[in-house]
Amino acid sequence: MLRHYDALGLLRPARTDPYTGYCFYTADQLSRLNRVIALKELGFSLQEVGRLLAEDVAPAELRGMLRLRQAQLAQEAAAARARLARAGARLHVIESEGHMSTQDVVVKTLPAVRAAGLTAVAASFDPAAITPVVGPLFDEVCRLLDAAGIRPQGPGIAHYVQHGGEEGPVEVHALFPVGADVPAATGLRAFTLPAVTRAATLVHHGSMDTVLASEQLVGRWLETENARPAGLTREVYLECAGEPATWVTELQLPLAE
Structure with a gap:
């Protein structure tokens, strides 16, 4: 050397x-x-x-270069983890082929929901854009609810609204049902999710990293039933404590009349 x-x-x-x-x-x-x-x-x-x-x-300049390099490596590592997660999700879809049935999709009516939460914007509905937004957003909602002493009346709900077509940005609403009005001083916003006459629903078991297989199953059900969506899928986190493999999430896709 x-x-x-x-x-x-x-x-x-x-x-x-x-x-x-x-x-x-x-x-x-x-x-x-x-x-x-x-x-x-x-x-x-x-x-x-x-x-x-x-x-x-000078040593101070070297230290600055080190901090910059650390930030770059952290970004590269995060991008690599995201690529691995997407590859794993796609593999899960492949492994699930033939093991999931469109008969698991249930059509039901969704009642209106009064909720408290926060909103952020993701660049698209792609999981790579949604995931970094929705997790921290729910963390902040939980923190504000705890600080205000407000007890949620049901599981968390992720509600998405897309603007500008399929490639447009997506509003991400992290919500919890509440039984009373939410004071503005809490830092939370009040929401009312409207009732839905018909929604295609499917219970997804496991990490949200593997939700793609369930979403594609709902897509196949739409084709089979000649149905059309009326918005993006809501996610209701029925069980989200413990290991991600044990999570239970209900996907709710509003249907056009």
Whole structure:
């Protein structure tokens, strides 16, 4: 490694034995070696390291580069985890083929719901866009409900409204049914979900990372029944404590008359 650094001019030996070819370095050169290794670990090429060393990068600048690199690596790791989750969800769909029946879809009437919650916007209805929004939003709603001493009257509901067609942004409403008006001072908004005359419903078991198989099953049911949706699917989190594999969620898709 040191000979390679020498060849590139990054770290010249203080002395080279003319008979053995051994290279000798001084303690004073440790500072430069530390910079070479630190910059290399930050992802810079050795050519870039040489240019930065020529500029005599200060420790504070190195610390700033480290923080930036940490943020970049965190983003890359999050993106990799999201890709793995999507791949796992798609594999679950493949494995579920032939094991789920459209007979599991139940058509029923949904009553109006008075709720308290918050709203955020996701770039699209794609799971990669929805997931980072809906989780933190529900966390904040739960925090505000606890702070206000309001006890939910039912399970949480994710209600979605899309604008601008299938590729448009989506309003994400994280809601909990409540039995009374919600004071504005709580920081929560009051919502009323209208009653739905007919909705195609399906109970999904397991993590929401694998919900795609259930959503596709509802889609096949729509084709079989020649039915049309009247909006996006609501998600009612019947059981969401414990491990995600034990979660139970009812999907509710309003149907056009």
